[in-house]
Amino acid sequence: GAVVSQHPSWVICKSGTSVKIECRSLDFQATTMFWYRQFPKQSLMLMATSNEGSKATYEQGVEKDKFLINHASLTLSTLTVTSAHPEDSSFYICSAQDPRLLTGELFFGEGSRLTVL
């Protein structure tokens, strides 16, 4: 099946710094990727939809200046958490849809655990 890979899988940073998380589709081109956030013992919440070559679409309540999304190519989307604070500590997961498949199935990355000290 299609493979989506995230990097880094975990990162620890100091409060006030910025952190970039990459999401790659390894064997297909994805015009759209999705970024989710998972708090402990809670469900995944969609943060934004990343569109190749255009601005991301953010869900209500998600600060677009805080969570910068760049989808510069058909195989790469990045999420940058700017001026990170401890409350940004979370598990961030990306997903993408393989347009070759008619099922509409989403493929998820391994996730990136961010800890802000």
Added chain:
Amino acid sequence: GNSVTQMEGPVTLSEEAFLTINCTYTATGYPSLFWYVQYPGEGLQLLLKATKADDKGSNKGFEATYRKETTSFHLEKGSVQVSDSAVYFCALAQTGANNLFFGTGTRLTVIP
């Protein structure tokens, strides 16, 4: 709106026990329903899915039937193994849409 309500965990079972994780949903129209599994330290993986009423999704011994009359998609397995220990998420997607709506997840621990 769309929402998924999932049985709260954690669930702890002995090996070879029967598993049921309840999932009910609220949605307009005819959504597709999914079960995803997240093993420790890994991302979500699609476990099974059903795209229309009365469909049964199955994989790795797990089954779930799309019940429109009860708006449910309960996950079952007849005999769990230690390797089934993971977090299970029920999810739905509207037809033609890419966005998934997830339940809160149920952590399953299977002990030998």
